[in-house]
Structure formats: C-alpha cells, structure tokens
Amino acid sequence: MLVAGGLVKLILMILGPSALGLVQEGSDLFKLLTFVGDAGFYFLPMAVAYTGSKKFGSNTVISVFIAGIMLHPTMAEIVAAGKPFTVYGIPMWLTTYGSTVFPMILITAVQAQVEKLLNRIIPDQVHLLFVPVLTVLAMTPVALCVLGPCGAIMGVAIESALMWVHDVLGPVGIALIGALFMPLVATGMHLPIIVLGMSTLATQGYENVIFVMGAASTFASIACGLGFLIKAKTAEDRELGLSCFITQALVGVGEPTIFGILLRYPRVLAYQAIGTFVGTLYAAIMGVTCYAPLYTNFTVVLEFIGGDSMANFVHACISGGIGFVVTLALIMILGVEGNKSRQS
Known part of the structure; x- marks a missing residue:
C-alpha cells in the first residue's frame, strides 16, 4: 500500500514541475496523481488494522471497519468544527487519524480481547449475528475517546523524540541509528524503528532521521x-x-x-x-x-x-x-x- 502510493508520488515528482515538467501543477493529471499517491498514506490506518488483526487475532473485517469509522468524512468535519462532541456521553478528544499508525495498533489489540469475551458469553448459534455489531458498539467509544487519542499522543511524542535526535545529536546520531539498524534486524528488534519512520513519513510526507x-x-x-x-x-x-x-x-x-x-x-x-x-x-x-x-x-x-x-x-x-x-x-x-x- 505504502510502496504503491510512494511510487505514484515518485512518478509525479519525476514528471512534475520540479523535474521534467511534463505534468503541470493544477492540471487534472497532477491532481489525480496527487490524491492517488496521498491515498496510500492517508488510509494507512486501514493497513495497520489489517496487519494488527493478524498479529493480535481480532476479526480483520471489523478492525478495518473501525479504521473506516475513524477516517470517515463526518469525523473530520466534527474535528474541523472544533465544538465539543461526545460518544455515549463521553467527551471525545478532537483529532483526526489519517496517516496514523499507533491508534490502530492499540485498538486491534484491545478489540481482540473484547471479541474473546463476547465469544465466551454469547451462544455459538448467534455469534455471527451479535459478536460483530457488539464489538463495533463497544469499541467505538474506546477507540474514539481513549485508545485513539493515546495512540495519537504516542505518535506526536515519538516524532518529537526523532526531531530531538535530528536537532540535538545531529548527523552523528542519525548515523548511529543507521549503524545499529542491521544488528537490530538480525535480532528482530527493528520493527519498532520501522514503525516510527513510517509514522513520520505518513504524517509529514517526508522522513529525515x-x-x-x-x-x-x-x-x-x-x-x-x-x-x-x-x-x-x-x-x-x-x-x-x-x-x-x-x-x-x-x-x-x-x-x-x-x-x-x-x-x-x-x-x-x-x-x-x-x-x-x-x-x-x-x-x-x-x-x-x-x-x-x-x-x-x-x-x-x-x-x-x-x-x-x-x-x-x-x-x-x-x-x-x-x-x-x-x-x-x-x-x-x-x-x-x-x-x-x-x-x-
């Protein structure tokens, strides 16, 4: 998903005004390639929901559905309006979740436990009817009022830490990250670093650490x-x-x-x-x-x-x-x- 979106962005960069100049800014093709490339990053939470569901054992379709709730245009309108909004009477933190990584990681992890609980207490004969809808109804306030904001705060904190590495440690700090990366890959400890980089790349459109x-x-x-x-x-x-x-x-x-x-x-x-x-x-x-x-x-x-x-x-x-x-x-x-x- 990210590779496909990244390649579309790359094609636009090569053909666009900053390189070959074959595609003019403001043209239909320029707009098309722009939003097609951006889509791969904006809908990143859906990809995270998919992979998170495989990791934690939650229902993949429901995980992607919850990601869709958080990316819904109405959600963006509520945030843009800036007026207080509640979910079942619980105040919701006003923020958008496009291009984020950590919220859906937290959500799929908790969703898996909610589904396990529902599967135990609901008779097998009606699992298909009640478990999905009850999962969505239960996870909506948890996602929008607790886990989503926590994940968003985590992302901001980590981006700030990376900026600290860039601004304070400078080139030497960045080079040390590079030197340690392959040993981390060899021990399987590199994935958190990749997630950090992907999160920054998705939200900012570039990554420089x-x-x-x-x-x-x-x-x-x-x-x-x-x-x-x-x-x-x-x-x-x-x-x-x-x-x-x-x-x-x-x-x-x-x-x-x-x-x-x-x-x-x-x-x-x-x-x-x-x-x-x-x-x-x-x-x-x-x-x-x-x-x-x-x-x-x-x-x-x-x-x-x-x-x-x-x-x-x-x-x-x-x-x-x-x-x-x-x-x-x-x-x-x-x-x-x-x-x-x-x-x-």
Whole structure:
C-alpha cells in the first residue's frame, strides 16, 4: 500500500514541475496523481488494522471497519468544527487519524480481547449475528475517546523524540541509528524503528532521521554479498555469496545475507555497520530526506527523489556508494574469517 502510493508520488515528482515538467501543477493529471499517491498514506490506518488483526487475532473485517469509522468524512468535519462532541456521553478528544499508525495498533489489540469475551458469553448459534455489531458498539467509544487519542499522543511524542535526535545529536546520531539498524534486524528488534519512520513519513510526507540510512544500509548489505563471493574459498561459499548478492541487489530480500553471512561472520556484520555509518553520516550532513518507502534493493535511491531539485537524490546515491565502497573495501582488506559463528 505504502510502496504503491510512494511510487505514484515518485512518478509525479519525476514528471512534475520540479523535474521534467511534463505534468503541470493544477492540471487534472497532477491532481489525480496527487490524491492517488496521498491515498496510500492517508488510509494507512486501514493497513495497520489489517496487519494488527493478524498479529493480535481480532476479526480483520471489523478492525478495518473501525479504521473506516475513524477516517470517515463526518469525523473530520466534527474535528474541523472544533465544538465539543461526545460518544455515549463521553467527551471525545478532537483529532483526526489519517496517516496514523499507533491508534490502530492499540485498538486491534484491545478489540481482540473484547471479541474473546463476547465469544465466551454469547451462544455459538448467534455469534455471527451479535459478536460483530457488539464489538463495533463497544469499541467505538474506546477507540474514539481513549485508545485513539493515546495512540495519537504516542505518535506526536515519538516524532518529537526523532526531531530531538535530528536537532540535538545531529548527523552523528542519525548515523548511529543507521549503524545499529542491521544488528537490530538480525535480532528482530527493528520493527519498532520501522514503525516510527513510517509514522513520520505518513504524517509529514517526508522522513529525515530513520530512513536517511536507507541507501547506505542497502548498498552496504549488497557489498557484503559481493565481497563474500569474491573472498570465498569453497564452491559452497561462492554459491552463498552469489545468492546473497543477487537477492539483496535485485529482489530486495535481505534474509539470505543476514542469516547466511552476517550472523555467521560477525566481522562482516561489523563491516556492514561501519559502511552504513559512514554513508549515513554523509547523507545526514548533506540533509538527505526520504520521501517514499520503496524496496531494499538497488532502487532504494529512488525514495529520495523529491524537494525542489535533484540534489537530494544525488546525495542519496553518493551515500549509497560510500556505504558500498567502505563495506567492500573492509571485506577485501581484512577478510571475512575470524570468530565464525554457526548459530543463525
């Protein structure tokens, strides 16, 4: 959903006034591509509702329905009016939920427990009739008056924290996030960071803290596969290096590199982190900004097309090149052997 919306935005950026100038601002095509691209981000709560329902075990259709309630035009009108509004007599915090992430995560988690309770107390013969409607009626005040506002506040707080990293720690802080990202991926602890970046990207239309490392990290991982292929001493290792290089560079699948190389050879994981740090540091110093989420293959640099010129894209390409060259150079000079670990 986000990738599709991001690609539409990318097409508009390339064809629009800031690049090729083939699509003029204010034209029907410009308006069409604008709202089509924005839709992928505005309706993000529905995608979160879907994935959240799969994670927590709630009814997927009802989860998406609740997300639709929170995105309904009437809801936006109530917020825009600025007048007090109550849900079953409970005051509702006036805020909109387009492009948000955390509210629906909280809502689907609680919804799953509500449905479990209803399924226990309602006879099986009438589950289909009563459980969905009672879930919606019960979750509406909880979503609009409690969980939705809490999630919105969480999002604002986290965005403020990211801005603190950007403004106070500066390029070094951003580069450290990049360097630590792949070790976090290897341990499965990267998802909260991705959620933070996606939340900021969806609400602001750009992200300049977490996803800045995108090009450097991706090309550093590509370099790991290529370097391992070059330094391989056995046919098995050459096959592993080639498969990792191809899957990361062309397909954007990083698991073979992570579990086949990085976790087995901690030294290579360190090289990848160093390459990502240096490349991300350059990107952060140059003020590189991410405008759309794309695949983690060689096309990752396209997510940096945006702004008033192509300078952002050029610096992102240089950042990726730095990550690639530094990582590959470390592998070629220092090698991949060392404290090899077979645990993966």
